[in-house]
Amino acid sequence: AQSVTQLGSHVSVSEGALVLLRCNYSSSVPPYLFWYVQYPNQGLQLLLKYTSAATLVKGINGFEAEFKKSETSFHLTKPSAHMSDAAEYFCAVSDGGAQKLVFGQGTRLTINP
Amino acid sequence: GAVVSQHPSWVICKSGTSVKIECRSLDFQATTMFWYRQFPKQSLMLMATSNEGSKATYEQGVEKDKFLINHASLTLSTLTVTSAHPEDSSFYICSANRGTTDTQYFGPGTRLTVL
Numbered sequence: 001a002q003s004v005t006q007l008g009s010h011v012s013v014s015e016g017a018l019v020l021l022r023c024n025y026s027s028s029v030p031p032y033l034f035w036y037v038q039y040p041n042q043g044l045q046l047l048l049k050y051t052s053a054a055t056l057v058k059g060i061n062g063f064e065a066e067f068k069k070s071e072t073s074f075h076l077t078k079p080s081a082h083m084s085d086a087a088e089y090f091c092a093v094s095d096g097g098a099q100k101l102v103f104g105q106g107t108r109l110t111i112n113p
Numbered sequence: 114g115a116v117v118s119q120h121p122s123w124v125i126c127k128s129g130t131s132v133k134i135e136c137r138s139l140d141f142q143a144t145t146m147f148w149y150r151q152f153p154k155q156s157l158m159l160m161a162t163s164n165e166g167s168k169a170t171y172e173q174g175v176e177k178d179k180f181l182i183n184h185a186s187l188t189l190s191t192l193t194v195t196s197a198h199p200e201d202s203s204f205y206i207c208s209a210n211r212g213t214t215d216t217q218y219f220g221p222g223t224r225l226t227v228l
Contacts, residue, residue, distance in 0.1 A: 034216075036219070041204075041222070041224065042221050042222060043117070043119075043206050043208075043219035043220050043221040043222045044157075044206070044208075044219040045219070046216060046217075046218070049216060090156065090157070099145070099162070099210075100147075100159060100162065101147075101159070101217060102159075103156045103157045104156060105155070105156045106155070106156050
């Protein structure tokens with residue numbers, strides 16, 4: 001069985017500061033890992049994905065994530081937060097392709113002016 | 114590309130009635146579609162996996178007779194909540210795979226409120 005743990009249900013940073021959203025996974029097979037963003041009352045938008053290629057993955061809107069097998073982590077980062085980054089972020093894992101995604105509990109990111 | 118739409122975006126219905134939600138892949142053919150349910154301030158829970166032309170596969174604990182899923186074409190899947198009750202009120206989100214791609218593309222969601 002696979003699972004995802006997102007550390008911190010709520011993260012607050014100042015505009016221009018570093019954003020770090022933590023995600024740890026559990027998987028018995030090489031995982032596919034995803035980060036999605038959800039704005040209020042909307043569906044999910046793919047930020048980036050790891051599919052066993054490069055361990056440092058760059059996504060949209062300046063976000064990137066690094067796959068660390070030894071730490072079973074896939075933390076999401078952005079060097080400089082923007083007000084428009086305020087949203088809910090979900091980390092997800094699958095055992096291959098995009099079948100049966102298992103989502104973490106989500107992290108709400110707040111940006112302070 | 115890879116746009117998924119849902120209709121309606123929100124619906125209010127009376128207890129005991131049935132509600133149909135449509136999920137369409139607008140610019141690609143989706144061999145597999147997924148239906149999720151999301152409670153306020155919570156994560157997404159997979160309800161069922163829908164493959165075109167075959168019966169949906171429901172997750173444990175999801176009543177297949179209550180949540181009817183039809184995937185009649187490569188661009189359309191429907192979720193019908195039958196005999197809806199207030200506890201069925203939730204945000205329902207669909208997603209679709211584009212061929213053999215390893216990414217799910219999500220619809221904007223449908224908020225169902227059962228009075």
